[in-house]
Amino acid sequence: MPKVGMEPIRRAALVKATIEEIGQAGSLDITVSQIARRAGMSSALAHHYFGGKDQIFLAAMRHTLAVYAAQVRGALMMAEDPQARLEAIVRASFSGQNFRPEVIAAWLNFYVLAQHSPNAMRLLRVYHKRLKSNLSHALRPLVGERAPMVADRIAALLDGVYLHRSLGEGPPEGAAGAEQVLGYARLEMERG
Amino acid sequence: MPKVGMEPIRRAALVKATIEEIGQAGSLDITVSQIARRAGMSSALAHHYFGGKDQIFLAAMRHTLAVYAAQVRGALMMAEDPQARLEAIVRASFSGQNFRPEVIAAWLNFYVLAQHSPNAMRLLRVYHKRLKSNLSHALRPLVGERAPMVADRIAALLDGVYLHRSLGEGPPEGAAGAEQVLGYARLEMERG
Amino acid sequence: MPKVGMEPIRRAALVKATIEEIGQAGSLDITVSQIARRAGMSSALAHHYFGGKDQIFLAAMRHTLAVYAAQVRGALMMAEDPQARLEAIVRASFSGQNFRPEVIAAWLNFYVLAQHSPNAMRLLRVYHKRLKSNLSHALRPLVGERAPMVADRIAALLDGVYLHRSLGEGPPEGAAGAEQVLGYARLEMERG
Amino acid sequence: MPKVGMEPIRRAALVKATIEEIGQAGSLDITVSQIARRAGMSSALAHHYFGGKDQIFLAAMRHTLAVYAAQVRGALMMAEDPQARLEAIVRASFSGQNFRPEVIAAWLNFYVLAQHSPNAMRLLRVYHKRLKSNLSHALRPLVGERAPMVADRIAALLDGVYLHRSLGEGPPEGAAGAEQVLGYARLEMERG
DNA sequence: AATGAATGAGGATTCATTCAT
DNA sequence: GATGAATGAATCCTCATTCAT
Secondary structure, eight states, rough: OOOSSSSHHHHHHHHHHHHHHHHTSSSSSOOOHHHHHHHHOOOOHHHHHHHSSSHHHHHHHHHHHHHHHHHHHHHHHOOOOOOHHHHHHHHTTTTTSSSSSHHHHHHHHHHHHHHHOOOHHHHHHHHHHHHHHHHHHHHHHHHHHHHHHHHHHHHHHHHHHHHTTTTSSOOOHHHHHHHHHHHHHHHHHHOO | OSSHHHHHHHHHHHHHHHHHHHHHTTTSSOHHHHHHHHTTSOOHHHHHHHHSSSHHHHHHHHHHHHHOOOOOHHHHHHHOOOHHHHHHHHHHHTTTSSHHHHHHHHHHHHHHHHOOOOOHHHHHHHHHHHHHHHHHHHHHHGGGGGGEEEEEEHHHHHHHHHHHHTTSSSSSOHHHHHHHHHHHHHHHHHOO | OOOOOHHHHHHHHHHHHHHHHHHHSSOOOOOOOHHHHHTSHHHHHHHHHHHHHHHHHHHHHHHHHHHHHHHHHHHHHOOOOOOHHHHHHHHHTTSSSTSSSHHHHHHHHHHHHHHHHHHHHHHHHHOOOOOOOOHHHHHHHGGGHHHHHHHHHHHHHHHHHHHTTTSSSSSOHHHHOOOOHHHHHHHHHHHH | OOOOOOHHHHHHHHHHHHHHHHHTSSSSSOHHHHHHHTTTOOHHHHEEHHHHSHHHHHHHHHHHHHHHHHHHHHHHHHOOOOOOOHHHHHHHHTTTTTSSSHHHHHHHHHHHHHHHHHHHHHHHHHHHHHHHEEEEEEEHHHGGGHHHHHHHHHHHHHHHHHHHHHHHHOOOOOHHHHHHHHHHHHHHHHHH
């Protein structure tokens, strides 16, 4: 009985395990064996499916970014006015899927990964471009031509809050994080 | 060349080399040998003076934080009113000593180090506490009781801008970074 | 189906190689690489199967002790009266399996190992306890209540003869060693 | 003020420290630095005086053997008849100077050292020869021509008791050890 | 598809030894 | 006489990766 169609299952399991492992270790200094064990398979199989450690990391990163993008897309679809669109983007960043300790740690480490992996760098840049584009678009009706600059600041603030969370004790509170960012946004809107 | 009193010289050379090496590699994944070679000595001597890799990293981190703290202190001494104090803190963060690519990369990696090194975590928390305390103090006359919250946001924005810089191409422009942060601060001040 | 069942083979080969290597070097100052090379594999594999140098040593010790115990047990089964039992124990100690130069050297070094390895110490104490128990049991009908004391002396004499052999030139002669010990035993028996 | 005549003091301190260090570690696996530190000097100086680690070990061994020999000589001078001579030799072996845990451990390790150091081997053989000669001489009037054989056994028993002590818990009791050996000797004498 | 077996390459760390002062 | 400085040469151990089955 040949097992068919295992590939997507295995890959998904490995990606999930990778994020968890990075989250737990707090660094990229984890072994393929650890990942594979957590995913319930041999390290040889992990190599078989991904070709190498780098590609496992990249897949995990791609997945994290994709989940995030999907959440933003979903939230945007619900939003009916600019203000709501803005809040949707920010809130999605702090939603339960993303703002968990292990995802935060993984996120931080993806920035590190990007420092020596051109592929990771490219992924991160694409993410940034989309984020800023989304923000800018939502902001245009609210702050006029200051939109790109405000988008930049919001994006930076967003990552900054994430970064600070990585030092925090206790479980991260998404709502508080979102408010920290939205507070700034409202200030800009008041200014008009 | 004297054969005594080398210790401080060697230690300083190793710390400098460590920061450069982390900066160049973009990660903590560097060898003691690399560091030692860059510092012009054998890896055995590096171990002799620091006891181990972890302590070399910690020393590099301590040094980075100390340089930063010294800059802030120096800038604060020049400042004569609250507004100037605020600008001093922010500008020091983006001054030539700190806002260089290798230091930015090192900074990012110290956040990673803090994820698994309690000592590194402690250092980073102390740095944060001081930064927020400094900011809060300067902000009090400017924004009243909103000071702690604004200080939090500024601190986050500061780190966020640094983080984004780690993805940027070309040399980092300190002035632009400082403006990005101060722009937000002014908004809060206008609100009063 | 992968290549399976190598583990016991590899472990046995490593244990054997360890004893030989200790015997040849005359000390525990041997490298895992030497052992592995002699056993026909990479040092990495040795670590894979044993976890570390200490455990390789312990396994070698356990094996040596087990072989010895098995020999004694075997000899005891043949013996039909107390005198024969006593001789069986002593002669087994000097049988071809045990009284070879490399085993003698290994034995000596296991005593050293026991000085800093609690596990080795425990193994050696168990061996001693069994040896004395065996001797005492065999001696009871021969020397009465002096049995425990005589057992102690025989055990000490036994190890002493081994120790002296480790200094001897030429091949060790088991028969002579056995006689040296049994001579004392007979003296005690004559006394009744 | 030039320090003159330091050499014998330094050498003695190093020898003493070596024995203590071996005793504490329970093996020869100690560093020159440890020895030198315990002796209150730099490792460079230790090398200066002895030339190398091997020679430090040899000196420590020579010293241990010399102390032992001196004790035996001293005790023999007091003895007035063969029986007393015999007891003197045995009791000296278990006297306070020799039968201390660290000396026992050192002794054991000298046997190991002899396995790969021809010089150590030679020293140990000389010691053995003297011991047996002394014993044989004392035994001749007591057991006649069995003297050499009995001397052999006593020597072996002596080392065996030492060896067993190295596994013992608690402080070694010299008197008990001596009795264990002398008990055998008396048996032989009774036989005549 | 899946994995136990196997290793080469590399890295942190230790240490005896040498040297300049 | 004495030592801090310095290193080359190990040694243990880890791990990504490959291979045979």
